[in-house]
Each structure stands twice: as structure tokens, then as C-alpha cells.
Amino acid sequence: MGNGMGLSIEELNEMALQCRRDIVTMVWKAQAGHPGGSLSAIDMLVGLYGHKLRVDPNKPKWEDRDRFIMSKGHASPGVYSVLGQRGFIESSDFDSYRKFGGICQGHVDMKWCPGVDFSAGSLGMGVSFGLGCAIAANLDGSERQTWVMLGDGELQEGQIWEGAMAAAHHEMGNLNVVVDRNNIQNDDFCEVQMRMFDVAGKFAAFGWNVTEIDGHDMTEIVNALDWAEANTDKPSCIVMHTVKGKGVSFMENNPKFHGSAPNDEQYKIAMGELQ
Amino acid sequence: MSAPSSGGASRDGYGAALLEMLEDDKVVVIEADLGKSTKSCLFRSQKPSHTVSLGIAEQNMMLVSAGLASSGYIPFASTFAIFTERGFEQVRNGIARPNLAVHLCGSHGGIHTGTDGSSAQSIEDLGIYRTLPNMAVLHPCDDVSTKALTLALKDHDSPSYTRTVRNKTSRVYTEEEASNLRIGQFSYLKEGNHVAILACGVMVQEALSAHSILEEMGIKSTIIDVHTIKPLDVSSLYDIACMTCAIVTAEDHNVIGGLGSAVAEALVGLDFSRRIPVEMVGVQDKFGQSGQPSELMSHYNLTKEDIIEAVQRVLKRK
Numbered sequence: 194m195g196n197g198m199g200l201s202i203e204e205l206n207e208m209a210l211q212c213r214r215d216i217v218t219m220v221w222k223a224q225a226g227h228p229g230g231s232l233s234a235i236d237m238l239v240g241l242y243g244h245k246l247r248v249d250p251n252k253p254k255w256e257d258r259d260r261f262i263m264s265k266g267h268a269s270p271g272v273y274s275v276l277g278q279r280g281f282i283e284s285s286d287f288d289s290y291r292k293f294g295g296i297c298q299g300h301v302d303m304k305w306c307p308g309v310d311f312s313a314g315s316l317g318m319g320v321s322f323g324l325g326c327a328i329a330a331n332l333d334g335s336e337r338q339t340w341v342m343l344g345d346g347e348l349q350e351g352q353i354w355e356g357a358m359a360a361a362h363h364e365m366g367n368l369n370v371v372v373d374r375n376n377i378q379n380d381d382f383c384e385v386q387m388r389m390f391d392v393a394g395k396f397a398a399f400g401w402n403v404t405e406i407d408g409h410d411m412t413e414i415v416n417a418l419d420w421a422e423a424n425t426d427k428p429s430c431i432v433m434h435t436v437k438g439k440g441v442s443f444m445e446n447n448p449k450f451h452g453s454a455p456n457d458e459q460y461k462i463a464m465g466e467l468q
Numbered sequence: 469m470s471a472p473s474s475g476g477a478s479r480d481g482y483g484a485a486l487l488e489m490l491e492d493d494k495v496v497v498i499e500a501d502l503g504k505s506t507k508s509c510l511f512r513s514q515k516p517s518h519t520v521s522l523g524i525a526e527q528n529m530m531l532v533s534a535g536l537a538s539s540g541y542i543p544f545a546s547t548f549a550i551f552t553e554r555g556f557e558q559v560r561n562g563i564a565r566p567n568l569a570v571h572l573c574g575s576h577g578g579i580h581t582g583t584d585g586s587s588a589q590s591i592e593d594l595g596i597y598r599t600l601p602n603m604a605v606l607h608p609c610d611d612v613s614t615k616a617l618t619l620a621l622k623d624h625d626s627p628s629y630t631r632t633v634r635n636k637t638s639r640v641y642t643e644e645e646a647s648n649l650r651i652g653q654f655s656y657l658k659e660g661n662h663v664a665i666l667a668c669g670v671m672v673q674e675a676l677s678a679h680s681i682l683e684e685m686g687i688k689s690t691i692i693d694v695h696t697i698k699p700l701d702v703s704s705l706y707d708i709a710c711m712t713c714a715i716v717t718a719e720d721h722n723v724i725g726g727l728g729s730a731v732a733e734a735l736v737g738l739d740f741s742r743r744i745p746v747e748m749v750g751v752q753d754k755f756g757q758s759g760q761p762s763e764l765m766s767h768y769n770l771t772k773e774d775i776i777e778a779v780q781r782v783l784k785r786k
Contacts, residue, residue, distance in 0.1 A: 329536050351527070355527055356528050
């Protein structure tokens, strides 16, 4: 069973660029949504879907598929863009983002969109849900992996640490978490809202395997994904350092574009930059 | 109805039901440190491979259960009723919204919990879970009916919340009678055409006691065990309302949001040829305190005498 799509680093980077264009277009067309956290996460999302996940777009509910839990569910344009690349949805479905009856709901929803494993939108729940999926895999005697992506802001939710403690206690070597450390949350920079200090150190203290990478370096991403999957003794955490809004100059490291859309002029500039 | 007088607490019925599910490898029992109290410990001792203990962390418990349900398992998760409420938003967004068949059990429900005091006496659980789409809400009255209905939940493909109680109560049903109970259907315990008393949980026994005294007073009452608060058996409610034109509800729960509210909400949506007065026996929007169950039930007006007074009031309003 081949993982991912068997793509080279160069091909993965090309895919990420197309996804960035799709993300900005979705948010621009809807005139609402969350571009910043989608753009910070997209290289890892491409790494997951393009390199790692054992999933089948023809059988989205295949019981033995790897699970991907997007805990920071507001970064849905990022997920939709990569689900389009992997063939779960059509690029024409992107136009349904935030539209009445559309499969691309404002926050990713397993009841609406094929390929989505978790109904997100309320922060702090992904590790726990992923832990449930990982326990189920063990009960099934399956080697399938569960991957969870967290935002750094949502680490302020206590439930994250309930889940982190339980995953280590139960020695869930098939559970892997990626933290998108982009340093910005809804209202402002994380350093202003609530400092989280050493995120990697916190997961290590909870009993996890931890590594830190540049979340925009595809080679580091691919290596970290392989590292996490190879760890079977305890859960693994990849803290990836990213830039919110990565790829669009005026969105980069700008709290304003956590949750707002570009206007027509900004859209043109953004698409010009994403070449 | 030939009811045995002895019995356990309804939480014992929950534990007994889990033991009946040992053979089904899709059943997983989830705990948050209170397995000895909710009686999930009985399952754990027999099948630790399918028991997940998560420590004192209810929010995590809700989503771990959801993840298991999404992967084809049937999770039965329990803690005190009041502590399930810490994970309410997790139940709302993580379980009910995606309609994942997680079966929650909240033990130690109601004032009847006793000496632990108000922090452990949930009087709002039925009300809050009733507001969630997709959720069934159950509150059986004795151990055998709790066992039967919990077993029925295994084949219920939507999420549910079941309240059990801490302390022993008299049995209302035999095992055979309980096996005939159906989720969402009223259970008629006594029939009479002057007034209908709809009760749940520990108040069912009080209603049965009231029935005998009312009979001596010349008042014929129908007694219904509303073990399923949601979905409410509205067609049966319509029939009994038409027959008696007088309804009393009885619950160890705040009168805001619980059984009485559910019945009143249903009645105002139905067409009757005459008005149907309703009197609610329940906790009058106040918190409990420590004490013996009997002391507390008396203090908070949750006794057969309170039901009889409510019947007298409702008959005057007929």
C-alpha cells in the first residue's frame, strides 16, 4: 500500500503553490474566512496528503484509512485545497466555500465534505478525537496512523493537555500531532494574548516524542512525517515553525489576516505574488 | 403489575447491562475515574482490553468517545451526571452535531443523591441534553429498566444521555416486564381516567404510592413511567391528555427544562377541544444541600404527598 501520492519534493512544492492560490481565491470569493492559518499550514497539509496519508479518494470512508484530524478547523480553505489535489473533491467545489448548502462549510465538517474525518470548529478537541481514533486502530489490530493538526493558539485550551496526558499514558505510538506554530491567534500575537513559552518542551514533559522543524521546508516536513510514523513507543509531536499568511506579503505575520478576506485589489496583488 | 419490592440503584442496572455486552467486541467502556461509582468498573474487571480509563478529564472523555464512534465502535462513557456537564460543549459540537452514537451515562442525578451535597446533585442534566439535536435523553426508574434500556441503546444509532441515580430504590418492573420497554414509548403502570401522572426516575415510585392513596380518595389516576424524555412519546401524550384532561408531572430535576417542560412544550403544540391544565412536581429552581435522600425529597417537595397535592390542584383547574 503506497503512502501519499509518491511525489518528489519539487512536485510537492508545486502543489503547495497551487493550493495557496486556491486558498486565497476561496476566501476572496466568499469575502470571509481564514487565509492566514491556511497559508501557514498548507505546506504540511501538502506533505501529509501528498507524501504520507494512506487514503483513497474513491472510498472516503475506507475503514482502514489513515485518519487526519484538522483540529484548527477554521483553516478549512487549506484542507479543501489539498482535498481537491488528492481527488476527494473537485476544484469547482471550492466555490461552495461558506455558501448555503455547500460541501465546503465554514469549518471542516465530516458530515458535509468527503475526505474530512472530523467535524471541527471548536478549538481544543482534536487531540482527544484523534486519541479515540488511535485507540480504535489498536483494537482493530491495524497499523493505520492518526494525524492531528493543532494551531498554536488552541494550545491554550485545557482539553489539549487532557488529551496529551492520556495519549502518553496509553502509549499511543500510532498518534501523531503537528503544531502549527505561527505565533498569531484571533485577536493578536500569541505573545500578547497568552504566552505559551516552550511548546516542544511542554509536549516532551507530557511524555511525547518531539521534534521541531521549519514548517515551510518540504524536505524537513517529509522527514518529520516519516520520523513520526516510525516512532511506535509513544505519541509523537512535530512543532513546525511557520509564518502566518506565508506566501502573500501583506498577509505574512499580520494578525488582521487571521480571519478576514482580501479585497479585489489585494486579491490581484496576492495572485501576482503566488506565481 | 407484580413488582418485587427489593432492588438496587439504577446505576447498578447500568453496570449489569455492560456485563451483558461483554461478548460484543464493538462495545467499548470509557471512564473518567468514577467507574466504581457509575458501575462501569464491573465491565472493566472482566474486559480491560475494551475499557479506556482517562483520568479526571471529562472533556477529553467526550471526544475520545466520539473518535471511537467514528471508527465503528460503540462507546458507553460514564461519570457523575454533573461532571458530564463540564464537557457539554464537547458533547454538543463533538458528539451530537456529527451524530456519533456515543452513549453517555450520568450517575448520581438529582437531589436524591443525598449527603454529597449540591455540587454532586445535577438538577439540570435532562434539560440541557434535551436541547441538543440528535440526542436521546433517558431516565429510567429502577435497576432492571435501566439494564433493559441500556442494552437497547447498543442498537440505537444516534447519541444518547442516560441519567441514573446513586441510591437504591424499589423495583417497579420484573426483568420480563422491563424487557418489553422501548426507547421513546411511554410505559403505563396504572390506568385511571381522572388524571394522568407522568413521572421519571425516583419519582415513579412516589407516583405509584400516590396512586393508591388517590384511589382511596376516589380519584382514578393513570401512572406513566416516562423513561425516555426525548424523543417524547407525543402521540401517547395526546391520547392520555384527551382522556384525562389533567396532567401532573413529577421529576427529581429542576422544573425548568426537564420532564415537565417537555410535556408542556408538547401539549401547547397539539390541538385539544378543551384546555389541559398541567401541574409540575419538581425542584423549584433552587440548589440542593447535604442530607439523607428522604429528608431532601421531603424538603424539596418531591414526595407522594406533593404529587397528591398537585393532583388536587390540577383537578380544580380542569
